[in-house]
Amino acid sequence: MHKVMTLFIAHVSVLMYNNKKVLFSGRKMALKIQNRQKFRKEVFIMKKKTIFAMLLCICLTASFTLTGCGQSQASPSDNSGSSAAISEVVSSDNQQNASQTSENSEAADASAAEPDTPATQDGPVTIDNIRNLVVGIDEPVELRDGTKKAMINFDNAATTPVLKPVEDEVNKEFEMYGSIGRGYSAKSNHSTDVYNQVRNKVIDFVGADDGDNTYTAFFVNNTTDGLNKLASALIESKDDLVLTTRIEHHANDLSWRERCNVVYAEVDEQGRVIYDDIERLLKENEGKIKYVSVTAASNVTGYVTDVHRIAKMAHQYGAKIIVDGAQIVAHRAFSMIGDTPEENIDFFVFSAHKMYSPYGGGAVVGLTEVLNKHQPEFYGGGTVTIVKDDRQEYKSAPEVYEAGSPNYAGVVGLGKAIDILQEVGFDKIEAHEKALNKKLIEGLKKLDNVIIYGDSENIDDRVGVVSFNFSDINSFILAKNLSEMGGVATRRGAFCAHPYVWRLMKLTDEEINKFAGCADIKTAGMVRISFGIYNTEEEVDQFLAMMPEIMKESTVEKYYLSVNSNRSVPQEELENAVKSIPVAY
Numbered sequence: 001m002h003k004v005m006t007l008f009i010a011h012v013s014v015l016m017y018n019n020k021k022v023l024f025s026g027r028k029m030a031l032k033i034q035n036r037q038k039f040r041k042e043v044f045i046m047k048k049k050t051i052f053a054m055l056l057c058i059c060l061t062a063s064f065t066l067t068g069c070g071q072s073q074a075s076p077s078d079n080s081g082s083s084a085a086i087s088e089v090v091s092s093d094n095q096q097n098a099s100q101t102s103e104n105s106e107a108a109d110a111s112a113a114e115p116d117t118p119a120t121q122d123g124p125v126t127i128d129n130i131r132n133l134v135v136g137i138d139e140p141v142e143l144r145d146g147t148k149k150a151m152i153n154f155d156n157a158a159t160t161p162v163l164k165p166v167e168d169e170v171n172k173e174f175e176m177y178g179s180i181g182r183g184y185s186a187k188s189n190h191s192t193d194v195y196n197q198v199r200n201k202v203i204d205f206v207g208a209d210d211g212d213n214t215y216t217a218f219f220v221n222n223t224t225d226g227l228n229k230l231a232s233a234l235i236e237s238k239d240d241l242v243l244t245t246r247i248e249h250h251a252n253d254l255s256w257r258e259r260c261n262v263v264y265a266e267v268d269e270q271g272r273v274i275y276d277d278i279e280r281l282l283k284e285n286e287g288k289i290k291y292v293s294v295t296a297a298s299n300v301t302g303y304v305t306d307v308h309r310i311a312k313m314a315h316q317y318g319a320k321i322i323v324d325g326a327q328i329v330a331h332r333a334f335s336m337i338g339d340t341p342e343e344n345i346d347f348f349v350f351s352a353h354k355m356y357s358p359y360g361g362g363a364v365v366g367l368t369e370v371l372n373k374h375q376p377e378f379y380g381g382g383t384v385t386i387v388k389d390d391r392q393e394y395k396s397a398p399e400v401y402e403a404g405s406p407n408y409a410g411v412v413g414l415g416k417a418i419d420i421l422q423e424v425g426f427d428k429i430e431a432h433e434k435a436l437n438k439k440l441i442e443g444l445k446k447l448d449n450v451i452i453y454g455d456s457e458n459i460d461d462r463v464g465v466v467s468f469n470f471s472d473i474n475s476f477i478l479a480k481n482l483s484e485m486g487g488v489a490t491r492r493g494a495f496c497a498h499p500y501v502w503r504l505m506k507l508t509d510e511e512i513n514k515f516a517g518c519a520d521i522k523t524a525g526m527v528r529i530s531f532g533i534y535n536t537e538e539e540v541d542q543f544l545a546m547m548p549e550i551m552k553e554s555t556v557e558k559y560y561l562s563v564n565s566n567r568s569v570p571q572e573e574l575e576n577a578v579k580s581i582p583v584a585y
């Protein structure tokens with residue numbers, strides 16, 4: 001009887017185990033299918049299946065007991081139990097060796113059919129377990145040879161993947177989604193509350209909550225949108241003067257250049273902003289420069305600029321300071337408040353999609369008083385107190401800066417992303433990135449003919465961004481091969497920071513112009529690796545280990561033959577191609 005009971009319990013356990021994802025991980029499943037009704041239906045079907053399975057177990061157990069063959073033979077359920085265990089090993093192995101070239105395309109295909117959904121973390125989220133929460137981390141991509149492997153994502157400065165808790169929070173809030181600031185319903189009130197809570201969280205995140213509403217925040221689509229909106233409000237005339245630098249992303253250059261006069265502070269030989277040049281320009285244009293707009297961290301070299309030092313200079317000469325925070329927010333703790341009031345930052349702009357919430361959001365945090373003296377060139381619903389036939393009155397900041405219905409998912413995601421980054425801790429993030437940078441730079445230095453842009457000796461003032469080239473390789477071919485042969489995502493080109501990139505590459509005007517307008521293999525550029533908090537030293541090792549082979553395959557000749565592999569290429573044509581495709585960029 002004891003044996004019969006044991007057998008019965010074993011069968012039921014195996015069946016329950018197989019169904020556990022639905023029966024015991026209801027929340028996870030609900031999130032996975034992202035639809036409660038569908039979830040209830042699935043649970044109902046599973047319950048029915050389980051009752052049926054239990055009846056089957058009773059019959060099986062009885063027949064096994066009667067025939068006396070139950071003890072040593074593995075049942076079909078046992079088999080499925082062990083294959084589940086094997087697939088779990090494969091998937092956890094995949095996770096650990098996320099970037100190894102798959103030698104077993106069958107296993108990769110299996111995981112391609114049902115990619116792992118990262119689990120929600122029960123305990124605290126840390127720098128060591130954050131990788132488990134990255135959506136799509138194990139998703140295999142196809143390589144040129146037809147095998148599949150999980151990608152090494154070294155392109156986090158462009159955009160970051162979504163974190164599972166961020167996705168969960170957005171999905172959860174959709175259950176209670178209603179119009180923001182416009183409706184009279186429980187859902188509308190809830191959504192409006194959440195929206196404004198995130199606004200306060202953002203102000204707090206950048207240290208600007210002084211309890212006095214000195215600063216407010218308005219939501220935007222991204223940094224580009226935020227800088228343009230700010231510029232459209234602050235710039236009053238074409239004759240206004242703005243100071244920016246040659247390190248900037250186009251978002252913090254063109255937004256001003258197109259609206260008013262701009263003077264640019266230069267960068268030094270290593271590509272760092274020259275503080276003295278900023279001071280010189282402020283002095284030379286005493287009283288005329290209204291705004292100084294600088295990036296807190298470069299998307300090309302990762303240099304962190306001392307924006308509080310610049311704030312002090314700007315304020316001394318009567319200017320306000322705007323900081324492009326796109327590349328700092330996910331990498332270093334940032335406070336708009338300096339050691340002294342003169343060092344405070346007046347406006348700070350950033351994107352949520354670069355901090356693990358890619359739902360198209362971002363924010364501008366700025367001085368309430370200054371924002372209230374201006375108005376952006378965006379008009380519409382939500383911005384007015386009253387509109388009459390011939391007159392309209394506008395609300396104050398932040399509402400007047402948020403015309404139209406907002407991007408709720410982007411705001412909710414941003415709020416959760418802030419929570420997660422703070423939970424992980426910026427001290428840990430900074431230390432982790434420094435270790436990755438060090439390993440990468442040291443490894444790159446060992447490769448023949450490498451050119452690393454920026455300071456590769458003193459790297460403490462760099463976030464996890466490293467751009468490089470090889471004097472005998474075209475960067476387009478290298479990036480293409482890294483992706484197609486190694487499954488490594490990098491960015492290649494001039495990273496929307498052309499004037500800075502041309503300076504670092506020391507290109508003459510003639511060289512820059514030569515290939516202007518052709519965004520292809522002939523366009524000057526670099527390869528950029530940019531780290532996220534979930535990247536590992538093992539990934540850097542794997543990347544460095546594959547480089548010699550990939551570099552060997554990245555000659556212009558091999559590239560040209562591979563893209564024309566459907567025909568035989570005449571020698572003369574090949575020679576001409578080799579001559580026409582530049583190396584070193």
Ligand SMILES: Cc1ncc(COP(=O)(O)O)c(C=O)c1O
Pocket residue numbers: 157158222223224225249251252295297298299324326327351353
């Ligand atoms: C320094 C910097 N500023 C601004 C931007 C623009 O950000 P977004 O594309 O989110 O508007 C970027 C994007 O890469 C950036 O790196």
